[in-house]
Amino acid sequence: MSENIIELKNIKKVFDDTAVVENFNLTVKKGEFVTFLGPSGCGKTTTLRxxxxxxxxxxxxxxxxxEDISRIPPNLRPINTVFQRYALFPHLNVYENVxxxxxxxxLPKPVIAEKxxxxxxVVDLEGFEKRKISTLSGGQQQxxxxxxxxxxxxxILLLDEPLGALDLKMRQEMQLELKSMHERLGIxxxxxxxxxxxxxxxxxxVVVMSDGMIQQIGTPEEIYNEPKNAFVADFIGESNIFEGRMAASMTVxxxxxxxxxxxNVPKDTRVDVVVRPEDVLITEPGKGQLTGVVDSVVFKGMYYEITALCGENEIVIQSTRSAQTGSxxxxxxxxxxxxxxPAGVLMNVFDGTITKDGRAAFAGGEYACDLTQLYEGSHRSGECSVITPDGEEISLAGMEVTVEVxxxxxxxxxxxxxYRANGNIISFIYKxxxxNYTVRTADEEDFVLDEDDLWNEGDHVSLMIPEDQIILKRKQGAV
Amino acid sequence: MMNIRFSRKQLCIPYALFLICFVVLPLAVIVYYAFTDGSGRFTLENLLSFFSNGNTIGTLCYSLVIAAVVTAVCLLVAYPVAYVLARSGLKRGPVILMLFILPMWINFTLRVTALKEILTVLEGNLSLHPFLNTVIAMTYDYLPFMILPLYTTLLQLDESLLEAASDLGAGPAAVFFRVTLPLSMPGIVSGITMTFLPAMTNYVILDMIYNSTYIMGSLIGSYFNIYDWNNGSMISLILFAVICIVTLITGRGDRNNAENRGAIL
Structure with missing residues (x-):
């Protein structure tokens, strides 16, 4: 049972000049139950399609x-799909649909009837053959x-969010049923x-996807216990995410x-640290590694969700014991x-050019910056020219540069x-x-930035960058 | 300010009046004339004379044939047009649809006159091909009425149903005949109703292209022109009955797909 039934190699899909799936590599073994998991718009449905x-x-x-089937039409593939909104044929009855x-x-008629x-x-709907589709409930249509x-x-059976339209109770029931169906059928x-x-x-x-790329592939346990990056940790379950640094190879x-x-990560590496709320243990004050003040306590049935403030950091704890707010x-x-x-992005890098009035144009905006960084020891002589230590005056207008922020x-x-670059917040993670926000501009450049305040996904924002924080580098081969 | 409130019943009054004046009363008058003779006495003579006269029966059959041919040609032309406009994702789809609908905005007389000139250039003597010209002229006139309902139905067709069919092993032809076509039945029925019925009666088009073809409309017109209102009314009534039957038949086909009603009519 260990042979690979399907392999996706370096899949890339571009719609209107935007890559919705990129660098997608996956092998699926025969009989496996594989799930593509990710927020909407992450490319999971496109991959399935x-x-x-x-x-x-x-x-x-x-x-x-x-065998390569990437150019074969759907009717010639031995693959069937369960559609998100079922897509049952309204002009046919249950029997004719199936x-x-x-x-x-x-196939001969009696064989069809028997099948x-x-x-x-199998789906527990014996006797429904003559029913019209419109007379069935959502669960039955499913x-x-x-x-x-x-x-x-x-x-292979493909299922595109098949339980999305069902209510919670029905969904949980169908989850178990699908799981047992999978075991019985061996598909x-x-x-x-x-x-x-x-x-x-x-x-x-589980294949965790975000923004058209695979973030992590693993068993449910691996994904939950060993998330590969802050996105996966944040998306799967509750987590505390902190920015940290390796103090020694086994000390963070x-x-x-x-x-x-x-x-075992080399000393001084910048890292993201993920701690699940249930892994934070409450001790007597002074006896733990951290000391904090309880900010809020919420009863969640199975446990208390306690938020403690420890310096400027907020730590979420799940505990069966309650705590006193303020203690x-x-x-x-x-x-x-x-x-x-590994830490997420620390530096935003863009391709840019120098404008006539001495600004750096990148990602749809233009920002004032220190042009003298482009030539060591130079000083500014005009709006967009510098004088090198050798006394040579260089005009920088139109020069292509690498901009780091x-x-x-x-x-x-x-x-x-x-002059400011504008964009929409496409995702954020609480650290x-x-x-930690990601803002995408109209021309598909991403800015990663940190903010104390909570903004909403989709908010349209303009970006401010102080002049002295923009690092310019000459492109190799440029004048 | 005075607060005027109308109950739903009161709001119906204008429409009820309209219907009584322009639908019920004229129909009653037609029925009255159909079953009386010149001096106002009740008679079944008009009915009997229609069915005993080979000419009138012939005209009825011929009208049915013409209407059927025109409807079939309209359907054959309109379906591919509507399909391409609605489903192929043409950027200019709505504009092209507009071009097909545009003739409806031009005065009917002008349209037919223009067509007449074109046909004269192509054929010379128009009276040589009466049947062909009838079909061409009527198809030209009724095509938009066939395209519009088809376009509407095809536009609403759920793409995922077509994908599901192809996922289940249907090639392009099977997808069309097993899913697209059955699901566009409501549009087809609307289109047929809106084409077939007028095509049986509109003799003005034929008159205008000097056509000797005689259809039901022409027959009724000829009786009324000689002030024989009784026979004219009876023929109108018979045509009315024929149309009722046709509507019932197509209506039944439509009801089988009642879930997918959505075409305009």
């Missing part, structure tokens, strides 16, 4: 049992959609969802405290509760101003003491 054949990849190949694929294969009867038994797909005995399932609980409950393998420093950890507590984090991962230097404002 490429496997189904509704879209062809711009680059890369899809191998099914070793028999649709079998009829096209020109339909059996599959309706089952018919599954029956219509699996009756064809596909090599490979590829499942798309934005619901992390659904993904963790059902899958053998965050919240102004050094903690022993199990990750001082100690906190301890064991080494295996500390997950160290530290994450900490950028700030946001909701008033657009002339204990501040939020």
């Amino acid at each position: 490429m496997i189904a054949g509704f879209e062809f990849p711009t680059e890369g190949e899809i191998l099914l049992n070793g 028999a649709f694929g079998l009829n096209l294969k020109k 339909v009867r059996r599959v309706l038994e 089952r018919i959609a599954i029956a219509r797909a699996i009756v064809n005995e596909p090599d 490979t399932f590829i499942y798309v969802t934005h619901d992390q609980e659904e993904a963790l409950t059902m899958s053998d393998k 420093e965050f919240c102004r405290t050094q903690f022993p950890c199990v990750d 001082t507590i100690g906190m301890r984090i064991d080494p295996d509760g500390i997950h160290v991962m 530290p994450v900490k230097a950028v700030s946001m404002s909701d008033e657009p101003r002339e 204990g003491s501040h939020y």
Whole structure:
């Protein structure tokens, strides 16, 4: 059972000059239950549609049992799909819907009838053959959609957020049913969802996606316990994310405290540290590694969610014991509760040019900057020219440069101003003491920046950068 | 300020008056004339004479044939047009649709006169091809009425249904015949209703292109022109019955797809 049924190699899909899926590499073993998990717009549905054949990849190949199928139309692929909103044929009854694929294969009538009867038994809808689709409830339509797909005995069953339209109770029931169906049928399932609980409950393998790229592939346990980066940690379950630094190879420093950890990362590396709320243990004040003041306590049924302030950092704790708001507590984090991962972006890097009035134009904005950095020891002589130490005057207008802006230097404002780059917030992560935002401009450049205040996803903002924080470098080969 | 409130019943009054004056009363008058003779006595003579006269029966059959041919040609021309405009994602789709609809904005007489001139240039003597000219002129006139409902239905067609069909193994032809076509039935029925019925009666077009073809409309017109209101009314009534039957038949086909109603009519 260990042979690969489908392989996606270097898949890239471009719509209107925007890459919606990039660098996608995945192998799926026969009989596996694989889930693509990610926020909306992360490219998971597009990837599924490429496997189904509704879209062809711009680059890369899809191998099914070793054969490239990336250019084959959907009707010739041994793959069936359960659509998000079921897509049952309204002009056909339940029997005709389920028999649709079998009829096209020109199977003998009694064989079709027998197969339909059996599959309706599998989805628990015996006796519904003559019913009109419009008389079925959402859950029943869902089952018919599954029956219509699996009756064809596909090599792979694709499910595109199949439970999205159902209410919570029905959804949980269907999750278990799908899982047991998967075990009974032995068909490979590829499942798309934005619901992390659904993904963790059902899958053998989870593919976490964001912004068209795979962030992590792993079993549900790996994804939860060993998130590869801050995005995965933030997306899967609750987590405290801190910015830190390695104090020694097995010691990490965050919240102004050094903690022993199990990750062997070179000293002085900047890192993101993820701590799950249930891994923070409350101790007597002074007896833990950290000391904080309880800011809020919320009863959640199974546990209390306690928020403590420790310096400028906020720490969320899940504990079965309550705490008094305003009281001082100690906190301890064991080494295996500390997950160290490479730091996110620290520096924004753009291609830019120098304008006639001596500004740096990049990412749709123009910013005043220190031009003398381009030639060591030079001083400014005009609006956009410098004099080198040798006394040579160089005009910089139109020069192509690399612009670097530290994450900490950028700030946001909701008033657009002339010269400023504008964009929308596409994502953010809370990092204990501040939020880490990604702002995408109209020409698809991303700014990463830190802010103390909470903004909303989708907010339109303009970006401010102090003059002395913009680092300019000459491009190699440029004048 | 005075607060004037109308109940729903009161709001219906103008429409009820309109319907009584322009639908119910004229129909009653037609029925009255159809079953009386010149001096106002009740008679079934008009009915009997229609069915005993080979000419009138022939005209009825011929009208049905013409209407059927015109409708079929309209459907064959309009379906691909509507399909391309609605489903191929043409950027200029709505503009092209507008071009097809545009003739409806031009005066009917002018339109037919223009067509007549074109046909004369192409054929010379128009009276040589009466049937062909009838079909051409009527198709030209009724095409927008076929395109519009088809376009509306095809536009609303859920793309995921077509994808589902192809996912289940249907090639392009099977997708069309098993999903697209059945789901566009409401539009087809609307289009047929809006083309077939006028095509049986509109003799003005034929008159204008000097056509000797005689259809039901011409027959009724000829009776009224000689002030034989009784026979004219009876023929109108018979035509009315034929139209009722046609509507019932197409209506039944439509009801089978009642869930997908959405075409304009």
